[in-house]
Amino acid sequence: MSAIKANSYVDITDVLCPITFVKAKVAIEELEDGQILEIKMNGGEPLNNVPRSLKDEGHKVVQVEDHGNGTYTVFVKKGDL
Amino acid sequence: MKIIVNGNEVVLDKEVVVKELLDKQKVSMQQYVTVQVYDDIISRDDFEKIALKEGDSVEFLYFMGGGAQ
Amino acid sequence: MSFTNDQLERYSRHIILKEVGVKGQKKLLKSKVLIIGTGGLGAPAAMFLAAAGVGTIGLVDSDNVELSNLQRQIIHLTKDVGKPKVVSGQETINEMNPDVNVVTYQEWVSSANIIGIIKDQDYDFIIDGTDNFPAKFLINDACVLTEKPFSHAGIIRFHGQTMTYVPGQGPCYRCIFKNPPPPDAVPTCKQAGVLGVMGGIIGTIQATEAIKYVLGIGELLTGQLLTYDALDMDFRKIKLPLVKDCPVCGESAKIKELIDYEGAVCELKQN
Numbered sequence: 001m002s003a004i005k006a007n008s009y010v011d012i013t014d015v016l017c018p019i020t021f022v023k024a025k026v027a028i029e030e031l032e033d034g035q036i037l038e039i040k041m042n043g044g045e046p047l048n049n050v051p052r053s054l055k056d057e058g059h060k061v062v063q064v065e066d067h068g069n070g071t072y073t074v075f076v077k078k079g080d081l
Numbered sequence: 082m083k084i085i086v087n088g089n090e091v092v093l094d095k096e097v098v099v100k101e102l103l104d105k106q107k108v109s110m111q112q113y114v115t116v117q118v119y120d121d122i123i124s125r126d127d128f129e130k131i132a133l134k135e136g137d138s139v140e141f142l143y144f145m146g147g148g149a150q
Numbered sequence: 151m152s153f154t155n156d157q158l159e160r161y162s163r164h165i166i167l168k169e170v171g172v173k174g175q176k177k178l179l180k181s182k183v184l185i186i187g188t189g190g191l192g193a194p195a196a197m198f199l200a201a202a203g204v205g206t207i208g209l210v211d212s213d214n215v216e217l218s219n220l221q222r223q224i225i226h227l228t229k230d231v232g233k234p235k236v237v238s239g240q241e242t243i244n245e246m247n248p249d250v251n252v253v254t255y256q257e258w259v260s261s262a263n264i265i266g267i268i269k270d271q272d273y274d275f276i277i278d279g280t281d282n283f284p285a286k287f288l289i290n291d292a293c294v295l296t297e298k299p300f301s302h303a304g305i306i307r308f309h310g311q312t313m314t315y316v317p318g319q320g321p322c323y324r325c326i327f328k329n330p331p332p333p334d335a336v337p338t339c340k341q342a343g344v345l346g347v348m349g350g351i352i353g354t355i356q357a358t359e360a361i362k363y364v365l366g367i368g369e370l371l372t373g374q375l376l377t378y379d380a381l382d383m384d385f386r387k388i389k390l391p392l393v394k395d396c397p398v399c400g401e402s403a404k405i406k407e408l409i410d411y412e413g414a415v416c417e418l419k420q421n
């Protein structure tokens with residue numbers, strides 16, 4: 001996998017919707033525009049919804065890594081709203 | 082002629098002053114009603130003087146207390 | 151200030167909203183809203199502002215809870231009858247949301263105390279939930295003179311109305327209504343009755359205006375009177391003019407000091 005350097009990291013594998021998105025949103029709001037947030041999440045509902053919700057808010061999903069164990073790492077670049 | 086009173090069309094057979102419109106609309110305690118014609122609040126002293134014209138938009142605004150008790 | 155996990159969960163439905171978000175929720179938690187009158191209008195307004203996480207809520211009321219209040223003043227419970235309303239309101243809010251600091255003022259507003267109450271916590275927004283015209287004009291003039299935004303409202307029978315004043319952005323209550331009617335000339339809801347839900351609808355709109363003001367989002371009811379007729383289920387927004395010669399907010403305003411108007415006979419115990 002390519003080495004994307006994230007500015008911040010959040011693990012949302014231990015929470016359920018909607019706190020998954022809320023935690024990701026809180027983490028990305030603390031970044032500057034253009035910085036990258038690395039989010040560890042479960043497959044299924046979180047993977048389906050959290051990246052889409054972040055896109056709706058103007059951020060950009062730059063890479064998704066499948067760890068092969070049901071968890072994923074999603075890199076999101078903060079957009080200016 | 083037709084005018085609009087509180088958003089509803091009212092048909093009048095002749096030109097009226099504000100006071101006559103209040104009577105016609107059966108508004109009680111007229112001395113405590115605020116009357117607005119387009120962007121003007123009509124002074125209560127002028128209720129008998131100001132005539133309404135075709136198409137005028139008139140609002141009757143009422144004192145409304147209530148709340149705490 | 152960062153959120154605890156409990157706060158993230160409590161305010162999650164706000165934080166998810168693009169228009170609120172983390173920043174907006176922090177603004178709410180730092181905001182201060184004064185509610186004058188904890189009755190039909192003030193009770194629901196206070197409860198929704200508390201639930202929303204408005205950090206400081208001031209409650210002003212001199213009355214005690216009466217059984218006849220409970221048909222609409224939903225912040226008070228049957229066990230609260232006889233208690234000061236501000237105490238009962240404070241207890242309900244504390245149980246609902248520990249993030250909210252409630253400041254109580256067990257008194258009626260008058261020219262002597264209202265400025266002090268507004269300045270006590272330097273409130274950001276004021277909600278007029280009073281039931282009488284002397285208080286409504288006093289609140290208007292005090293807010294104009296101290297340059298504070300406020301929400302006016304009134305309810306009676308099946309009718310309600312509300313407007314929002316923001317300094318420099320539209321007419322004040324006195325622009326439209328000039329002077330209070332003489333005591334007893336216009337019925338208050340004690341004499342005329344009121345459907346219990348009216349305060350819920352209009353008071354909740356007042357809370358909405360306070361939240362929007364704090365967040366800086368949307369269009370406020372400045373320069374507009376929203377009227378509600380519950381029987382016809384009809385909402386109307388009436389555009390209000392700016393009155394240049396208003397005696398309190400106009401260009402050459404004559405009112406520089408607050409006025410204590412005489413109350414109606416049945417309201418005398420308040421004054």
Ligand SMILES: [Zn+2]
Pocket residue numbers: 321322323324325326393396397398399400
């Ligand atoms: Zn004014």
